[in-house]
Amino acid sequence: MARHATAAGWLLAAALLPGFAHSQDNGLSQTLAAIKSTHVVRLGFRESSPPFSFLDQSNRPIGYSLELCAAVVDEIGSAIDTPDLRIEYVKVTSDDRIPAVVSKKIDLECGSTTANFERRKQVAFSPLMFVAGTKLMVATASPAKAITDLKGKTIVVTRGTTNEQAIRTADTKSALGLKIVIADDHEQSYQMLSDGKVDAFATDDILLYGLIAHHKAEAKMKVVSDFLSYDPYGIMFRKDEPALAAAVERAFRKLATNQDLLPLYRKWFVARLPTGEKMNVAISPQLEESFKVLDESGN
Amino acid sequence: MSNKFTRYILIAMALGIVMGTAIYEYLPDDRAAIASNVNLVAMLFLRLIKMIIAPLVFATLVGGIAHMGTGSKLGRIFAKTMGWFVSASFISLMLGLLMVNLLQPGANFPGTLPDKGASTGLPVSAFSIEKFLTHLIPTSIADAMATNEILQIVVFAVFFAVAMGAMPERSKQMLSLIEDLGHIMLKVTGYVMLFAPFAVWAAITATVAKNGLLVLWKLVVFMGGFYLSLMLLWGILVVVGFIVIGPRYKNLLRLIREPLMIAFSTASSEAAYPKTLEGLNKFGASSRISAFVLPLGYSFNLDGTMMYCTFASIFIAQTYHIEMSLGTQMAMLATLMITSKGVAGVPRASLVVIAATLSQFNIPEAGLLMIMGIDTFLDMGRSATNVIGNSLATAVVAKWEGELGPEHAMGPDDIVPAGAAPGDPVHA
Numbered sequence: 001m002a003r004h005a006t007a008a009g010w011l012l013a014a015a016l017l018p019g020f021a022h023s024q025d026n027g028l029s030q031t032l033a034a035i036k037s038t039h040v041v042r043l044g045f046r047e048s049s050p051p052f053s054f055l056d057q058s059n060r061p062i063g064y065s066l067e068l069c070a071a072v073v074d075e076i077g078s079a080i081d082t083p084d085l086r087i088e089y090v091k092v093t094s095d096d097r098i099p100a101v102v103s104k105k106i107d108l109e110c111g112s113t114t115a116n117f118e119r120r121k122q123v124a125f126s127p128l129m130f131v132a133g134t135k136l137m138v139a140t141a142s143p144a145k146a147i148t149d150l151k152g153k154t155i156v157v158t159r160g161t162t163n164e165q166a167i168r169t170a171d172t173k174s175a176l177g178l179k180i181v182i183a184d185d186h187e188q189s190y191q192m193l194s195d196g197k198v199d200a201f202a203t204d205d206i207l208l209y210g211l212i213a214h215h216k217a218e219a220k221m222k223v224v225s226d227f228l229s230y231d232p233y234g235i236m237f238r239k240d241e242p243a244l245a246a247a248v249e250r251a252f253r254k255l256a257t258n259q260d261l262l263p264l265y266r267k268w269f270v271a272r273l274p275t276g277e278k279m280n281v282a283i284s285p286q287l288e289e290s291f292k293v294l295d296e297s298g299n
Numbered sequence: 300m301s302n303k304f305t306r307y308i309l310i311a312m313a314l315g316i317v318m319g320t321a322i323y324e325y326l327p328d329d330r331a332a333i334a335s336n337v338n339l340v341a342m343l344f345l346r347l348i349k350m351i352i353a354p355l356v357f358a359t360l361v362g363g364i365a366h367m368g369t370g371s372k373l374g375r376i377f378a379k380t381m382g383w384f385v386s387a388s389f390i391s392l393m394l395g396l397l398m399v400n401l402l403q404p405g406a407n408f409p410g411t412l413p414d415k416g417a418s419t420g421l422p423v424s425a426f427s428i429e430k431f432l433t434h435l436i437p438t439s440i441a442d443a444m445a446t447n448e449i450l451q452i453v454v455f456a457v458f459f460a461v462a463m464g465a466m467p468e469r470s471k472q473m474l475s476l477i478e479d480l481g482h483i484m485l486k487v488t489g490y491v492m493l494f495a496p497f498a499v500w501a502a503i504t505a506t507v508a509k510n511g512l513l514v515l516w517k518l519v520v521f522m523g524g525f526y527l528s529l530m531l532l533w534g535i536l537v538v539v540g541f542i543v544i545g546p547r548y549k550n551l552l553r554l555i556r557e558p559l560m561i562a563f564s565t566a567s568s569e570a571a572y573p574k575t576l577e578g579l580n581k582f583g584a585s586s587r588i589s590a591f592v593l594p595l596g597y598s599f600n601l602d603g604t605m606m607y608c609t610f611a612s613i614f615i616a617q618t619y620h621i622e623m624s625l626g627t628q629m630a631m632l633a634t635l636m637i638t639s640k641g642v643a644g645v646p647r648a649s650l651v652v653i654a655a656t657l658s659q660f661n662i663p664e665a666g667l668l669m670i671m672g673i674d675t676f677l678d679m680g681r682s683a684t685n686v687i688g689n690s691l692a693t694a695v696v697a698k699w700e701g702e703l704g705p706e707h708a709m710g711p712d713d714i715v716p717a718g719a720a721p722g723d724p725v726h727a
Binding site for chain 1 (some may be wrong): 332351409410411413414415416417419420421422446447510517646647650651665666671672673675
């Protein structure tokens, strides 16, 4: 009997431990404390980063990232026991988005920001929300399915993009003998491919799909190849705030567990946008896998 | 019946491959939509299985342990079980390490490497002592059952059964009810299994329609190497099975053929649980052993997953030309030994464990983005391997405990009554 009691004691101790540890780091981090006192969460948005974050016809910020952020705001609300939080939208650009987070101008950046370790020195990121990467646009009639099908062909890339490096790496690695042409902007790159001056145009897949949608070129152009580079996107927020990070992760987990992430993805990437465009980007297996990891129901 | 059923499943798999390929080739614009619609059938099946698991685990486990009498016997079985799990995990991790060094699948990797600085955003925080303990002990048995936390159900069932054993007179009726519940759940399993061929067809069709079969060539060296290593692990497990259990082990392999194929097609070892339990009972493992060892194995004895952890981690190091000394690799093995047990009950744990291991050993975590693209196909092999490993573990512990009776010719509505000694004639 005594042995049983000891065992029960240990089990009890083990059961209590996590709850105890939890209550200790539950002291509100700065951001959450500020939100609790002002009842306002400031979301950074991008004016033209569809379908992640952009303005609709009546100039309201909408998009996939903003909808994810709204879920995070709900979660913050329940974490600080303040359900009636107000959202304030603050415009950010690709140049000032990181300083905006660091200087506390915004609480969550809801745009299309690549999560990497360089940036992680200054800010924190949510779980994966999208994987972008270098892919190829070719004419619909082209038989090419991968970059290795383009041996000796001409590829256009846009000046100053990281995609150029990705193409050069693939070129050397598989000894493809590509002719790489540089255009001044994405529009010009697109025109060169459209005019048949080049065989393929390489840049981030999400931009390629955007160009096809913009030019209504679904019948003329298609996007092919595996990722020739990877850009994992996430929601950005201040680092070293464990309670905030936990709320962000919890929001993602809840969405995943309730099977809401895939429909949310489809709403912004597959279905028609409120602005009338249709991105038509099928979910990448990487993102799908990442959503499954977050799904606590184990489906 | 069983042979016919196996044939149906094989036909379903073949049909799935053909139809999936046709959809992938001829309906490129609709394949994602078709795949997700077809996959509904597989999802329904998996939901039906999940519906069974909690009451099945609870009823069979309580029924089994309540008859054990003293707690010390339970402790001994637990020790043997864990001893086996740890050894099997070690062998699996070690084999993965050995094979990945031998085959060097990541050397001169032709594909695109993700930028070293990229971050996968996998929730590594999922692994912590706190999380492990909360995954172990339920706050409420209703919650544990509602969320299918097998380990929590096991913990509650053990308490419950030990208490019942302490008051045999008063709990007699309860025990008989719970035993009936176990029988009924196995009967339900029998009904649900009728859908298995459809689920297998749907799962394979959806996977192939969405990805195409050519995806298998993408990381062919890695995937081929991994499957070769899995085959080797199967070989080792089977040899060990024959050594410990004897020639009749081949009958167990026959009995778990169906759950094996179901686990492979649906990439879910859970889907195989009820049928594996039934197979083990037919094989003669007493239900007090199988009902205890098998659910624990689902948390702590995932041999395929273990092997994948070392294989994939070192593969990623190889692609980035990172030299891993023998000492470092051993340290990695030791870490994985612990972390992999710590994430018991976390879904898709292998990715999380690998992500945590990579960052700990300064290997770019971004490398995971490459293999995440084909993880479904790897998961199929891992899940099937887990079924083999768990059925073997259960049979071995039963053998060690002298609880491995002769094979029963039973219908799907029978389990060995927990009260009967092994080998006793089974009342129908």
